[in-house]
Amino acid sequence: MKQNWNVIGLMSGTSLDGIDLVFTSFIKENKTYSYKILNSETISYSLEWEDKLRNAFYLSKAEISKLNVEYGVYLGETINSFIKKYSLKNIDFIASHGHTIFHKPDEGYTLQIGDGEQLSKATNLKVVCDFRTQDVELGGQGAPLVPIGDKLLFSEYDYCLNLGGFSNISFEQEKQRIAFDICPVNIVLNYYVKQLGFNYDNKGEIAKTGSINIDLLNDLNNLNFYKMPIPKSLGFEFVETTIIPLIDSYKLSIKDILRTFVEHIAQKIVEQLENTSTKKMLVTGGGAYNLFLIDLIKSKTMCVLVIPEKSLVDFKEALIFAFLGVLKLNNEVNCLQSVTGATKDHSSGKIYIKLH
Structure with a gap:
């Protein structure tokens, strides 16, 4: 049985150099996944957003909550521009890493902002996000999350x-x-x-x-x-x-x-x-x-070093967060106990359904 998904994946790294966006297709055939990056772009932050995200660490709980909503709307607008620019069609869902403000798994919490509900409202698309929280609740580090993609998409490499x-x-x-x-x-x-x-x-x-x-x-x-x-x-x-x-x-x-x-x-x-x-x-x-x-x-x-095409060098993380969304919607494992130290392998992420 063959299944396929068209997904927008987005990632914002701690370096604040911008939002990495990919539009990618995944195919599952005989339990094996393959992918193709169709469009990709890094959208730089304005100085205002760079400043907001850099200083979010120092905000009160109420201020962070407000920023979470505001950033979700901003991500939605950014994705809408990306969709329009590349005339993207047949998008199944968005998978968003969000932007990390706190990551203290040893103290039992992690926070990536970019409210999924606002993102879904702004784009009128299904959203899968918040991939780290459940792993931390299960005693894991909530990181790294990319290795499941390495295992299932890049198994030809040692x-x-x-x-x-x-x-x-x-x-x-x-x-x-x-x-x-x-x-x-x-x-x-x-x-x-x-x-x-x-x-x-x-x-x-x-x-x-x-x-x-x-x-x-x-x-x-x-x-x-x-x-x-x-x-x-x-x-x-x-x-x-x-x-x-x-x-x-x-x-x-x-x-x-x-x-x-x-x-x-x-x-x-x-x-x-x-x-x-x-x-x-x-x-x-x-x-x-x-x-x-x-x-x-x-x-x-x-050992032989392989440097792939530019789109993979630059957008592998955004690609894999799109893939984590596919695994979550299929209720398949996307967090590995052997990597994060959680009490078990599990399928992590929150799903926001578009409203019609």
Whole structure:
């Protein structure tokens, strides 16, 4: 039996560079899923919205509740423009990650704003959202959620590596999906390169001109996080309280900081890989464009790195949140106990039905 769905997936990352939107089709045939990205775009935030989302952390409960509704309406308007621009037809539903304001699973809560009811009203479409809350209620981390997509859509790869603000990896081990954060990436590189007036180090060209500071490299490699067992995840707090003070204590030039940190990233990633040419790794996220970093990783492992087409490099997360929506509506598992540490595998998300 063949089933298919046309879905709009949306994702807003903590870097606040915009809303990632994909229109994608999924087909299920003989229990196997396949996908095709039909249209994709990143819609940048206005300075006003960037400011609102950045400072939402400090708002009162009532103010956050109001922002949740307002942001839901805004996402609806953004999607309506996306639909109009690409003349999209036969949309089955929207799957929205929302924008994370709080994520403290150890304290039993997580909050992604973007009210599903408002989003459904604004677009007159069914909405699936709030994928993390149920997992936290079941004792899990509510993250990462992407590995189920890695397992079911990208099973031809031995590893799926994402190089975003942080690097994270997922793979099969003893018939279980394992996934965790490895180390910071762009969140640190961009912080330093901005001091030179650039948003990012294009292709790693600046890092390439620097020299490695062995003492700093050793200190970075020996940080306590790297000795901790999995599952584990990283947040901005780790960068702010640990990484940046350590790097700054060395008083190095920016190019030497970048060169040393890129070396650190490459070493930490390669530690996770089996060093054999029979293994294939899919690489996505903005760091896939850092050619110097990619070449460094390649030089340290026989594992084959595969960088896919641009739409997948940029929109894999939005694609997988669309897929999580498909799994939820089919009442299939979309949160893995082996990844999040929850008490069981489960099907997570809230559904808002369009009103006629």
